[in-house]
Amino acid sequence: MKQQPWWRGAVIYQIYPRSFMDANQDGIGDLAGIVDKFPYIKSLGVDAVWVSPFFKSPMKDFGYDISDYREIDPMFGSMADFDRLITVAKESGVKVIIDQVLSHTSDQHAWFQQSRQDKSNDKADWYVWADAKPDGTPPNNWLSIFGGSAWQWEPRREQYYLHNFLTEQPDLNFHNPEVRRHVLDNVEFWLKRGVDGFRLDAINFCFHDQQLRDNPAKASEDRKGRGFSEDNPYAYQYHHYDNTRPENLGFMEDIRALMDKYPGVVSLGEISCEDSLKAMSDYTLGNKRLHMAYSFELLTKDFSPAYIRNTVQTLEANLTDGWPCWAIGNHDVTRVLSRWGQGNTSAQLAKMLNAMLLSLRGSVCTYQGEELGLTEAEIAFEQLQDPYGITFWPNFKGRDGCRTPMPWFEHQVNGGFSAGEQTWLPVPQEHRACAVDRQQQAQDSLLSAYRQFVRWRKAHPELLYGDIEFIDAPDDILAFIRRDQDRALLCCFNFADRTSLMPLMSGMNLSALEGHGFQSLSQDNETLVLAPHQAVFARLV
Structure with missing residues (x-):
C-alpha cells in the first residue's frame, strides 16, 4: 500500500484551552493543564490535537483577537509551557496543530495602533481603511457577523476601518504585499517551534473587494445560517464582496509554498461562505493550496440521512486534489447531541453520531467533550461571556453553552477542572454524570465506545483512505x-x-x-x- 501522509484519515481532537484543564487554579484552563491531561488525550487514540488560540490577546473574542502572534498570553502560561506541550506530544506520538487567525488582528496589536494614527505612517495601508460617503455614512453596506455595520469610524484618520467580526478585530489589508509577508513570517515562527500544522481561522476572509461594492440583498427564503444565527442581519446579504475573493486563492498558494518547506506539516482551512462546498474544493485544488478544508455544512441544525448524504456527495463531486475534513461540533456551535438530538440526548445516539462521523471519507475533527456525550449548557444571561450571545440575546444565546469546562471528576469541586473558587464559565450539574472518571469505570460507557471505535477504525484502511x-x-x-x-x-x-x-x-x-x-x-x-x-x-x- 502507498504510504499515506499522517493527516489523511486522521482523528484531530480540538482543545479549547480555557475549558480543558486549569493547572494554576485561577478558574481558566491553560497550557500546563493540557500537558497534565496528555495521558488522557493519548488514551483516546487520536492522531493530533488542535489547540485553539493561546496567543497574547485582550480576550474580547477569547483569543481570536490577537495582539501579538509570537507571544503566549500569560493567562495560558509561558513559551516554556508551550515547548513542554510540544515535547510531551511528540513523546506520545500525537501531532500538534494550532490555530492561526490571519484575516484580522486585535485593535491592540502594535500594527493597528500605528495604522490608526494617520494616513501617512509606515502601517497606514496595513488595514482596510475607507472614506465616508458624502453624508458621513459607511462606505458600503457590508455587515459584521457579530452584529451591525462592518465599518467603525476612526476620528484620528477621519476614516472608517473594516471589521468582519467584532469592532475590536480590524481586518488586515491583504492587497498589501508587506502585510502578506509579515503574516507568513508569523506563521513560520511557529513552524520553527515544532508545530505539525495549522487550523486557519476564517481563512476565506483575508481579501476584500477593492472597489468596495455593496453586497446584494438575499431573499428571506434563502437566509440560512452557516456558523451564525439565522436571525442575524448578516444572513440578509449575499456575501460576494467582503470574503472569498478570487485573490485569496493566490495567498493559499503562498501558504502552501511555506508549508512545503517543512515536510509533514498540514494546513486545515475553515471555510464559511455562500457556497462553502465549492470553496473547499477551490481552496485545496491542484496540490498547491491548502491540504484540507472544512466548513459549517455539518455544524447546522439540519439532521437527516438525506441532508448528510447530499452534503458529502456534493463535496465529493467537486473535490479533485483536496482531502475532506469533517466536523459535527466545535467551539462555535451548539453541541451536536443537543443540536441533532431533538430532545434525545442518549449515550446510544452519541455513540452512533461519533461512529458516523468517523466513518465518512476524510479526516475528522472531534471537539472536546464529544467523546463524553456532553450536551449544550444553559447559561444565565448574567453569566454570559460571549459578546456574540450578549448582543443577540435572547433569540441567540451565543457560544458559551458549548464552551463550559470539561468534567473530569464527578464529585470534585468544579468537576475536577479547577481547584479555584470560581471558573470562567460554570460546570453544568448535568455534565457531572458524564465525567471522565465515571465513564472510565464503565466498559459500556460512551468514552469506552469512542476509544474502542477509534482503535478499530485504525485497523481498517477502507475507513481511513477508501x-x-x-x-x-x-x-x-x-x-x-x-x-x-x-x-x-x-x-x-x-x-x-x-x-x-x-x-x-x-x-x-x-x-x-x-x-x-x-x-x-x-x-x-x-x-x-x-x-x-x-x-x-x-x-x-
Whole structure:
C-alpha cells in the first residue's frame, strides 16, 4: 500500500484551552493543564490535537483577537509551557496543530495602533481603511457577523476601518504585499517551534473587494445560517464582496509554498461562505493550496440521512486534489447531541453520531467533550461571556453553552477542572454524570465506545483512505460503502429512535465484523434489522 501522509484519515481532537484543564487554579484552563491531561488525550487514540488560540490577546473574542502572534498570553502560561506541550506530544506520538487567525488582528496589536494614527505612517495601508460617503455614512453596506455595520469610524484618520467580526478585530489589508509577508513570517515562527500544522481561522476572509461594492440583498427564503444565527442581519446579504475573493486563492498558494518547506506539516482551512462546498474544493485544488478544508455544512441544525448524504456527495463531486475534513461540533456551535438530538440526548445516539462521523471519507475533527456525550449548557444571561450571545440575546444565546469546562471528576469541586473558587464559565450539574472518571469505570460507557471505535477504525484502511459510495436506503437510514483496493465495508446508521429495516441489494453478501462497539449484525437473507440509533458495519464478500 502507498504510504499515506499522517493527516489523511486522521482523528484531530480540538482543545479549547480555557475549558480543558486549569493547572494554576485561577478558574481558566491553560497550557500546563493540557500537558497534565496528555495521558488522557493519548488514551483516546487520536492522531493530533488542535489547540485553539493561546496567543497574547485582550480576550474580547477569547483569543481570536490577537495582539501579538509570537507571544503566549500569560493567562495560558509561558513559551516554556508551550515547548513542554510540544515535547510531551511528540513523546506520545500525537501531532500538534494550532490555530492561526490571519484575516484580522486585535485593535491592540502594535500594527493597528500605528495604522490608526494617520494616513501617512509606515502601517497606514496595513488595514482596510475607507472614506465616508458624502453624508458621513459607511462606505458600503457590508455587515459584521457579530452584529451591525462592518465599518467603525476612526476620528484620528477621519476614516472608517473594516471589521468582519467584532469592532475590536480590524481586518488586515491583504492587497498589501508587506502585510502578506509579515503574516507568513508569523506563521513560520511557529513552524520553527515544532508545530505539525495549522487550523486557519476564517481563512476565506483575508481579501476584500477593492472597489468596495455593496453586497446584494438575499431573499428571506434563502437566509440560512452557516456558523451564525439565522436571525442575524448578516444572513440578509449575499456575501460576494467582503470574503472569498478570487485573490485569496493566490495567498493559499503562498501558504502552501511555506508549508512545503517543512515536510509533514498540514494546513486545515475553515471555510464559511455562500457556497462553502465549492470553496473547499477551490481552496485545496491542484496540490498547491491548502491540504484540507472544512466548513459549517455539518455544524447546522439540519439532521437527516438525506441532508448528510447530499452534503458529502456534493463535496465529493467537486473535490479533485483536496482531502475532506469533517466536523459535527466545535467551539462555535451548539453541541451536536443537543443540536441533532431533538430532545434525545442518549449515550446510544452519541455513540452512533461519533461512529458516523468517523466513518465518512476524510479526516475528522472531534471537539472536546464529544467523546463524553456532553450536551449544550444553559447559561444565565448574567453569566454570559460571549459578546456574540450578549448582543443577540435572547433569540441567540451565543457560544458559551458549548464552551463550559470539561468534567473530569464527578464529585470534585468544579468537576475536577479547577481547584479555584470560581471558573470562567460554570460546570453544568448535568455534565457531572458524564465525567471522565465515571465513564472510565464503565466498559459500556460512551468514552469506552469512542476509544474502542477509534482503535478499530485504525485497523481498517477502507475507513481511513477508501472511496465512499452512498446507497439507497429508507429515510431513517444513512448507508454507504467504503472501498479500498479489494476490500469493502458496508456502513449503515439508523437515525431513528425506533427499529428500522434496511433492504439489501440483490446479490449483496455480508459478513459480520466485531470490535467496533455495536451489537452484532442482525439480518435475514434480504434485510438488515437496525435497532434504534444502531450502527452496522459489515464486510462485503
